[in-house]
Amino acid sequence: MRILRGALIISVTVLFVLSALLCYKYLAQKDMKQSGRIVVVLKDYKNPSEFWKVVKAGIDTAAKEYNVKVEYTGADSESNIEGQIKILNEVCESKPEAIILAASDYCLLVPMLERIDKAGIRVINIDSRVNSNIPKCFISTDNLDAGRKAGKKLSDIVDMNSKLAIISYVKGSTTAIEREHGVLEYLNRYRQGKVVGTFFCDNNQSMAYKIVMNLMSEHPDIGGIACLNENSTVGATKALTDLGLGGKVKLVGFDSSFDEIKYLEKGLIQATVVQKPFNMGYLGLKTAVQSRNGNNVVKRIDTGSVLVTKDTMHTEENQKLLFPFVEK
Amino acid sequence: MNWLKRIFGKCFKFKRIQYSIAVGFSVVILFTISIIAIVSYSLSIDAVKNNSKEYTYQLVQQINTSIESYINYMENISQMVLYNSDVRKYLSNQTNYSIKEMEETEKKISDQFISILNVRKDISNIIIFGSNGRVLLPYKNDKLNLYTIPKKQNWYKKAIAAKGKAVVSSSHVEDIIDNDYRWVVSLSCELTDKDSNGNLGVLLVDLNYSVINNICNNVKLGNKGYIFIVDGEGNLVYHPQQQLIYSNLKSEMIDQVLRTKSNYFVTGMGKDSRIYTIKESMDTGWKIVGVSYIDELVSNKSQMQMYYFLLGIGFLILAIVFSLMISSRISRPIKKLEASMKEVEKGNFDIKVYTESVNEIGELSKAFNIMIVKIKELMRQNIKEQELKRKSELKSLQAQINPHFLYNTLDSIIWMAESKKNEEVVLMASSLAKLFRSSISKGQDIITIESEIEHIKSYLTIQEMRYKDKLIFEVDVEEEIKNKKTIKILLQPLVENSIYHGIKNKEEVGHIKIIGKRIDDKILFQVVDNGIGMTPEKLKSILTDENISPRGMGIGVRNVNERIILYFGTEYGLKFESEPEVGTTVNVWLPVID
Numbered sequence: 001m002r003i004l005r006g007a008l009i010i011s012v013t014v015l016f017v018l019s020a021l022l023c024y025k026y027l028a029q030k031d032m033k034q035s036g037r038i039v040v041v042l043k044d045y046k047n048p049s050e051f052w053k054v055v056k057a058g059i060d061t062a063a064k065e066y067n068v069k070v071e072y073t074g075a076d077s078e079s080n081i082e083g084q085i086k087i088l089n090e091v092c093e094s095k096p097e098a099i100i101l102a103a104s105d106y107c108l109l110v111p112m113l114e115r116i117d118k119a120g121i122r123v124i125n126i127d128s129r130v131n132s133n134i135p136k137c138f139i140s141t142d143n144l145d146a147g148r149k150a151g152k153k154l155s156d157i158v159d160m161n162s163k164l165a166i167i168s169y170v171k172g173s174t175t176a177i178e179r180e181h182g183v184l185e186y187l188n189r190y191r192q193g194k195v196v197g198t199f200f201c202d203n204n205q206s207m208a209y210k211i212v213m214n215l216m217s218e219h220p221d222i223g224g225i226a227c228l229n230e231n232s233t234v235g236a237t238k239a240l241t242d243l244g245l246g247g248k249v250k251l252v253g254f255d256s257s258f259d260e261i262k263y264l265e266k267g268l269i270q271a272t273v274v275q276k277p278f279n280m281g282y283l284g285l286k287t288a289v290q291s292r293n294g295n296n297v298v299k300r301i302d303t304g305s306v307l308v309t310k311d312t313m314h315t316e317e318n319q320k321l322l323f324p325f326v327e328k
Numbered sequence: 329m330n331w332l333k334r335i336f337g338k339c340f341k342f343k344r345i346q347y348s349i350a351v352g353f354s355v356v357i358l359f360t361i362s363i364i365a366i367v368s369y370s371l372s373i374d375a376v377k378n379n380s381k382e383y384t385y386q387l388v389q390q391i392n393t394s395i396e397s398y399i400n401y402m403e404n405i406s407q408m409v410l411y412n413s414d415v416r417k418y419l420s421n422q423t424n425y426s427i428k429e430m431e432e433t434e435k436k437i438s439d440q441f442i443s444i445l446n447v448r449k450d451i452s453n454i455i456i457f458g459s460n461g462r463v464l465l466p467y468k469n470d471k472l473n474l475y476t477i478p479k480k481q482n483w484y485k486k487a488i489a490a491k492g493k494a495v496v497s498s499s500h501v502e503d504i505i506d507n508d509y510r511w512v513v514s515l516s517c518e519l520t521d522k523d524s525n526g527n528l529g530v531l532l533v534d535l536n537y538s539v540i541n542n543i544c545n546n547v548k549l550g551n552k553g554y555i556f557i558v559d560g561e562g563n564l565v566y567h568p569q570q571q572l573i574y575s576n577l578k579s580e581m582i583d584q585v586l587r588t589k590s591n592y593f594v595t596g597m598g599k600d601s602r603i604y605t606i607k608e609s610m611d612t613g614w615k616i617v618g619v620s621y622i623d624e625l626v627s628n629k630s631q632m633q634m635y636y637f638l639l640g641i642g643f644l645i646l647a648i649v650f651s652l653m654i655s656s657r658i659s660r661p662i663k664k665l666e667a668s669m670k671e672v673e674k675g676n677f678d679i680k681v682y683t684e685s686v687n688e689i690g691e692l693s694k695a696f697n698i699m700i701v702k703i704k705e706l707m708r709q710n711i712k713e714q715e716l717k718r719k720s721e722l723k724s725l726q727a728q729i730n731p732h733f734l735y736n737t738l739d740s741i742i743w744m745a746e747s748k749k750n751e752e753v754v755l756m757a758s759s760l761a762k763l764f765r766s767s768i769s770k771g772q773d774i775i776t777i778e779s780e781i782e783h784i785k786s787y788l789t790i791q792e793m794r795y796k797d798k799l800i801f802e803v804d805v806e807e808e809i810k811n812k813k814t815i816k817i818l819l820q821p822l823v824e825n826s827i828y829h830g831i832k833n834k835e836e837v838g839h840i841k842i843i844g845k846r847i848d849d850k851i852l853f854q855v856v857d858n859g860i861g862m863t864p865e866k867l868k869s870i871l872t873d874e875n876i877s878p879r880g881m882g883i884g885v886r887n888v889n890e891r892i893i894l895y896f897g898t899e900y901g902l903k904f905e906s907e908p909e910v911g912t913t914v915n916v917w918l919p920v921i922d
Contacts, residue, residue, distance in 0.1 A: 019641075061569055067551040261509060265475040278571040304575065314501070316563060317574040323501045323509050 036097040038063075038070050038288050041087055043102045043127070045074025049230065050257055051277050052102075054324040055126070058281025059100070066289045071096070078203060079170065081105045088112045098122040098288040103130040106174045122291050126284040129174045136291045139283050139301040141275040143175045146305040147182015147228075150252045153271045153307055154183070154224045155190040157250045162223020164191055165215055166198040167208055167232040176200075179228045179254065187226075196222065201232045208235025216243055223249060230255040233272065237263045256308070256322045264310055271309045274321045279303040346652075346659040353651030358644060365640045369632065380625040381603060384549060385591060388607045388618040391543055391555060398450060398540075399611045402515040402533045403494050405444060405454060409531050410519060412437070419458045419519060419528040434464060441466035450539045452512055455504065456519070457484070458529035471506040478504060478530075487516035487530045496612040498563040499537050511537035513565065540566050550624030553602075558582055560613035585617055599623055661689045665696060677704045713894055720891045721773070733824075740794045756793050762786040767817060773895075774921070777844065777851070778810040784819040784842060791827055799827065800837055805844030809851050813921040815895055821884030822855040822902075822914045830859020830912055839911075850900075851918040858911035867906050885914075892918065 040059060042052055056072065063070045073091060075083030084104045091099060092115060099116060101123055103109050110132045116123055117134045125135035158164065164187055168176045180198055187195050196219050201208035208231060216222060216239070225240075227233035233253030237260075240246050246268040253260055253272040263269040280303045291297045308318050409415050417425070418433050425433075441454045445466060456464040457478050465472070478484050481504075486495045497514040512534035519528040544555040544566050557565040562582050564570055572578040581595060585606055593604050603625075605618040623629065661683050668681045677700055683693040737760055744752045763786040766779050781803060788801040823840060831838025843854040862870070870885065889902040896919050906912040 058571070061572075064568075065552050258509070262507065265473070265503070267475075276571065276575055279575050279577060282569075282572060282577070314503070316498075316500075319501045320571050320574060323511065 036068060036292065037094075038068050038098045038100065038285065038292075039091045039094070039096040040070060040072050040074075040100040040284075041084065041091060041102065042072060042074035043078040043084075043104050044076070045072065046076040050324060051230070051255060051275070054277035055102075055281035055284075057324070058278040058283075059285045060281075061278075062282045062285035062289075066286065068285070068289055070285065074102075075104065078104055081108050085109060085112050088116065092116045092119055092121065095119065096121060097292050098124060100124045100126055100284045100288055101130070101135070102127040104128070105130075106172060107131050122288065124284055124288045124291065126280055127175070137287045137297045137299055137301060139280055139287060139303060140175070141280070141305045142302040143178035144182040144185075145302070146254070146273045146275065147179035148185055149182075149305060149307045150179070150226050150228075150254065150271070150273050151183035151186030153309075154226050154250065154252045155186050157270055158191070158224035160191070161221075162194065163219050163221050164195045164224045164226070165219070165222055166195065167211060167225060167227045167236050168198050168200050169203040169229045169232050171200045171202075176228055183226045183228070201235060203229065203231050205231045205235035205238070208232040209239045212236045212239035213243070216240075216245065216249075225249060225251050227251065227253045230257050230260065233269065234259045234263075237268050241268060256324075261313070261322055264308070264313055267310065271307050274306050274308050274318070276303045276305070276321065278320075278324065344659065345662060346655040349655035349658060350648070350651045353655070354644075354648050357647040357651070361640050361643050361647070365636045369636045372632065373629070377622070377625050380620065381592065381605070384553075384603070384605045384618045384620050385607070387547060387549070388555070388605050388616050391547065391618075392607045392609050392616045394543055395540060395557075395614070395616070396609055396611050398535055399496060399515065399609075401448070402451070402496075402535060403611075405451070405533050406494055406515060406517045406531050409454075409456070410517070412440075414440075415456065415519070416522075416528070418462065418464065419456070419460060421460055437464060438466045438468075450536050452502070452510055452534040452536045453505070453532070454534075455532045456529055457532065459527050460529070462529075465505070470508070473503055473506045473508075476503050483514045483516040483532060484530055487518045488527070490518065492518050492520050496559075496614075498559040498561075499540070499565045502534055504532070510534070511541075513537060513540060537566075544568070547618075549618055549620045552624055553618070553620040556580065556617050556619070558585060558615050558617070560615075562586055565614055585615055594622070658689075661685055661693060665689070665693055668696065672700060677707070716890065717894050720887050720894065730824075736794065737790050740790075744793075752793060756790055759786040759789040759793075763790065773815060774813050775816045776810065777805065777812050777814050780814050780816060780818055781805050781810070781842075781844070783817070784823060787820055788823060788840065788842075791823075795827070795831075795838075798834075798837055799831060799840065801840040801842070803842045803844075805842070806846060809844055809846050809920075811922075812851060814851075814918055815891055818888060818892075818916065818918075819853060819855060821888050822916070825885050826855055826857040826859060826912065826914075830857045830861070833860050834858075846920065849920055851920055853916035853918070855914040855916070856911065857913075861908040861910050861912055862904070862906040863908055867904050870904060888916075892916070 040056075042048065042055070044052065048056070059070055073087055075081075075087055077083075081104045085108065088099070088101070088109070089112065092112075099121055101109075103125060106129065109130050113123060113130060113132050113134045123135045125138040125140075127140050129138055129140070154164065166180055166183055168180055170176055184195065196215070199211045199215065201211055208227070212225070212235065215225075225236055227236045230253075233251070233255070234257065237246070237251060237253070240249050240251065246266075251263075251269045253263075253269050254275075256272060256274050260269060260272055264272060283301055283303060287297050287301065306318065306321060308322060312318055313322055414433050414436050418430070418437060437456075441464075445451055445454065453470075454466055456462075458464070463472060463478075482500075483495065483497045486497070494515055494517040497516070499511060499513050501509050502512045502514070503509055515533045515535070517531050519531055520526065521528055540557070544557065545568065547555050549555065554568045556567040559565050564573065564580075564582070567573060567580065569578050573580050581604065584593065584595070585604060588604075588606065591606055593606075594601065595604065596602050599621075601622045603620050603622060605620070607616045608614070609616060664683070665681055668679050671679050679700060680697055681693040683690050685693075737756065741753055741756050741760075744756065763783060766775075766783040766786065785803055788799075788803075792799050792801055819842065823842070826840055827838070831840070839856075839858045841854075841856040843852075843856065845852055885902065892901045900917045900919060903915040903917065904912065905915070
């Protein structure tokens, strides 16, 4: 009898101690979960444009809200695809919980992504797409839609007989292709045969400048140009201004920068399609956290875009998009 | 209620009292501990909540104070400008000042402004727009943005509308200066002519938005909590997630903030539940709102939960150990008693329960011991009685087949036969036969009184014939009791006794009378003789003295007495009344048995 009682007491005690330990472990695990790392691999990490600064601000806001640690890294320039692959490799070795990736190439990153996936690291793709099904979610501006907005605006303001041109940035870049398609959708419908071509400036202002200079001498009858990102817009505007055609040849640009705002004020640019980088960053991290916590996430999120003209540039909403408040 | 009872009944149906007690205790203790833990936990959570609520309010108040101090400073600047004679001169419509004089005045004002701007980096610019068309920009390198029309700007219109009162704008991008776009909060006020009250122009003081951004951004309200500011019209002055709100990815309860009169309101459910702490600024009309998440207010909530949980478990373990100990203490003597009982069941009566406890169970054990002793005693007694019965029966049989009597009787028969007394021979022989027949009585111990009477009559008949002229007998038994029962060979030893010890030694004819009657609920037989009687001493010793020789008087009588007592109890038996030379009466008391 005595032995039986002793056994009972001991077993009950052991049971309770075990359950207490289990609870403690569970709680401790929960704490660990909160301190998980998420690494963000950006396109031009060394010298980020306003756009990427705002993306970062969005990520930081979400990081604070969801209480996660975020590390930033990336290659030195947007066109350094090799560099990004190398960085991704290093990130993969360090085994973070998730990677938020702004891909610098559509195809070349795919093998690396497969390795990352094998390592059990979740990938959230932002801004520009990779040709893979591995990323849990792709968050970006619907560039086709953004392109349509630009195309519609251009066809609205350019008279019927004028020729049109498109200045794109990096050949092969998905975002560029989609924007171009969006623009062409409208121009081919309402200005059939008027588009002289799409030209690539390799994301370089002076290149864009030269392209436009040449273009205007070859096709003096061009009445409107669509520029698909910031650098091409600024380069093209400078060229038109120098040719004395500022405001006469209509220009619809993309993104917002100090120069573009000036041009918009001066009437050198008629409109610019502005993305929502803050939302992209915020949703990127939010989705990464949701995915890490085992929630189902949607495969595709469109962060949206806004066409801003001189008249609408000072509304409260657009001010935040055009003049992102980024602390220096 | 019934199903509850049933479930409880099922759950607490234990084979051992110990478990019932232990489980009962544990359940009650668990219940109590849980309630205490929950109550004290929620109380401490409440206390922490209130503390942090207070803290948040003070924080919001602090932010308000520092923002107001900036606004006050801007107002001071505007006051200073308003009463500055150089400014008035600069703005006056009079044309009698030379260009050089005008330039000097402008320089003086600019210098003054620049000295302020140098000291206060938080003020981004001070600009005067004169209604006379003059615009004073303190920095010489600044140029007006040609694409912006100041008079169409909100701050300008509002300043004019406010008629000399300072107006604070919401946060916006200042695009007055060429090539400069800064986020600012503007204070504008109309400059009026002291005499004519006419409009002289508008003063614009811009405060770097980063000042407000920094103040609000540096505030920690937990991990998720934040501060935001709305102006009186519901425009966001500052919000950490302003862009998300504009994109409808998030919503902020601006309407409710504007509507509410109190300092607090709570919104949302569960993890999303949060407290809005609101402080309205008197100077600006802004509302500074601190949003803190309730689950974060109690930052060490899980720690506290853990603490209470472990404490509860600790006490529970302690309680269970104690309840097991107590229950075993209670049940141990019961178990002991139970084991003893089992022994008794098996037939072992040489057992004693030792118990030190003085409670009910101790009493029970004691009673048990006493009971066992009693049972043992009774059994011993029973065995003894059975033995005695058998012995007495043997003896009575012996008495009945007394060989002396038999051969004496047979002698008498022979003698009578020799004297040709045929009739007497027949009577004696038939009486002898009757005597034996009735004494056999089919082996039964208990016979009817009638056959006992038959038996004694036969006996007396034989004796009467043997002691001719010396013995006369008489039997007088009530008819009513004849069918009642009695033990057999009851009267014969008594009659024998009377004959051999009372009448045989007497000169005259002896009389024996047998009377049988019912007295109340008893039957009384009396064997009355007129023999020599007994002395009181002899009378006394007749039923008790053991040392009477087997053939002496009393052995048969005592045997009768013992048998009556054995069969019917001590209230029955023999009573002797005797007087020397008069006779003896033996009273035989029996129960009435049908």
